[in-house]
Amino acid sequence: MSKFDVAAATAQYMATLSPEAHAKATAYTHGGEWVMLWSTVISILISWLVLRSGVLQRTRAGIKAAWLAVLAVVAVDGIIGMIADLPWSAYAGWWREKSYGLTSQPFGGWLADHFKGAGIGFLFSLIILSLLYLVIRRAPKTWWLWCGAGVGALLVVAQVVLVPLIQPIFNKYTPAPPGAVRDTVVAMAKQVGVPSDKIYIYDGSKQSNRYTANVAGLAGSARVAMSDVMFKKDADIAEVRGVVGHEMGHYVHQHGLWGSLAQAVLAMLAFFLADRLFMPVLRLTGAKGITGIADPAGLPVLGIILAVLGLLGTPLSMTITRTMESDADHFSVVNFNEPDGLSKALVKTIEYRASSPSALEEILFYDHPSVENRVRKAMEWKAAHMPPEAAAAPATGALATAPKPAAADDIGVVGMAAPKGSQMETVPSNVEVGNITFEQPKPKKK
Numbered sequence: 361m362s363k364f365d366v367a368a369a370t371a372q373y374m375a376t377l378s379p380e381a382h383a384k385a386t387a388y389t390h391g392g393e394w395v396m397l398w399s400t401v402i403s404i405l406i407s408w409l410v411l412r413s414g415v416l417q418r419t420r421a422g423i424k425a426a427w428l429a430v431l432a433v434v435a436v437d438g439i440i441g442m443i444a445d446l447p448w449s450a451y452a453g454w455w456r457e458k459s460y461g462l463t464s465q466p467f468g469g470w471l472a473d474h475f476k477g478a479g480i481g482f483l484f485s486l487i488i489l490s491l492l493y494l495v496i497r498r499a500p501k502t503w504w505l506w507c508g509a510g511v512g513a514l515l516v517v518a519q520v521v522l523v524p525l526i527q528p529i530f531n532k533y534t535p536a537p538p539g540a541v542r543d544t545v546v547a548m549a550k551q552v553g554v555p556s557d558k559i560y561i562y563d564g565s566k567q568s569n570r571y572t573a574n575v576a577g578l579a580g581s582a583r584v585a586m587s588d589v590m591f592k593k594d595a596d597i598a599e600v601r602g603v604v605g606h607e608m609g610h611y612v613h614q615h616g617l618w619g620s621l622a623q624a625v626l627a628m629l630a631f632f633l634a635d636r637l638f639m640p641v642l643r644l645t646g647a648k649g650i651t652g653i654a655d656p657a658g659l660p661v662l663g664i665i666l667a668v669l670g671l672l673g674t675p676l677s678m679t680i681t682r683t684m685e686s687d688a689d690h691f692s693v694v695n696f697n698e699p700d701g702l703s704k705a706l707v708k709t710i711e712y713r714a715s716s717p718s719a720l721e722e723i724l725f726y727d728h729p730s731v732e733n734r735v736r737k738a739m740e741w742k743a744a745h746m747p748p749e750a751a752a753a754p755a756t757g758a759l760a761t762a763p764k765p766a767a768a769d770d771i772g773v774v775g776m777a778a779p780k781g782s783q784m785e786t787v788p789s790n791v792e793v794g795n796i797t798f799e800q801p802k803p804k805k806k
């Protein structure tokens with residue numbers, strides 16, 4: 361056995377943060393889990409109030425054409441939902457982030473981004489829900505099958521077409537200037553067959569002070585994007601290689617496609633259950649004047665069912681993404697051999713995602729493996745691949761390059777550049793619907 365002590369090396373990385381910082385991270389993480397639960401409760405409550413008010417029933421009452429009735433109902437429901445949900449979104453998406461020092465974006469900036477996201481979401485919901493109701497009318501028995509497949513197709517289209525279209529609405533993307541970081545990323549891209557001609561920098565510092573990189577696109581359409589924060593701060597090349605290597609792992613292993621396939625299967629299951637549960641849930645709500653699942657005025661009933669199923673299905677979809685994240689970490693160390701670079705970046709994400717949850721908490725709520733588990737895996741890989749003379753050195757020596765606590769700022773691991781802390785709310789986040797690569801923003805250290 362090598363003398364390199366994996367457990368000690370892992371513990372040393374965990375100790376990069378003070379116990380107080382770990383406690384704060386745990387409070388933030390647990391708060392986020394409650395936010396997820398409350399978001400579901402609030403969306404159900406809003407749906408129920410809309411149903412009971414009869415506003416959607418009246419909206420579609422005088423409209424003859426079925427497609428027009430759907431558009432009118434979706435528009436009214438969307439606008440009511442946007443307004444009713446705003447206070448909660450502001451609390452969860454901005455105030456809570458701000459109170460933990462996770463964003464320095466002013467409220468006005470957050471609000472502008474929020475409305476951009478909501479506006480894009482509104483347009484998409486008009487199109488997507490029109491299609492959904494069209495399929496329900498045409499294939500009342502098998503609509504759930506077609507619509508589930510449709511979700512998969514949409515996710516693929518989103519990754520290839522929409523992400524490059526929508527990201528520039530939130531941030532400015534410009535080609536990367538020559539320099540060490542660019543050279544590093546180009547060499548890495550060539551090594552593993554990721555297109556290296558589209559390498560961009562975007563003004564990620566607008567939303568947060570984190571150092572981020574991501575690879576978007578599928579099958580030959582890849583583009584690598586790095587936050588300008590990387591260039592404003594002294595970039596540690598080992599970390600760049602560890603982090604960008606992880607993102608390239610998502611691309612090379614086609615996690616976008618696999619994630620879309622998994623989401624399509626989950627969507628099919630959810631639509632099937634929604635089909636069977638629609639009438640019982642409709643009766644439970646006590647809403648009047650809704651004829652069945654094909655009636656667009658019943659949209660909030662579908663919303664309630666899907667919100668509950670989404671919550672119940674969270675552990676399943678989280679496990680799917682955790683598996684792919686783990687695979688991306690593995691890809692990074694195998695191809696770029698930076699277990700310490702990756703670990704150094706990972707420990708800087710602890711502040712907003714507690715490093716050492718219980719196994720159950722990790723299964724239920726974590727879309728990435730816990731940092732402790734990820735660092736341990738990297739250290740195991742290091743132990744198994746280090747030359748014998750290095751393995752004989754004391755563990756502390758092997759960690760000579762571990763970050764000092766004071767250096768633990770501005771370097772985080774981020775996937776598809778969600779402009780805010782929240783994962784599920786904004787359109788750019790939804791565009792990652794595969795839940796594939798987004799990794800949370802890194803807090804600015806006081």
Ligand SMILES: [Zn+2]
Pocket residue numbers: 606607610685688775796797798799
């Ligand atoms: Zn990832």
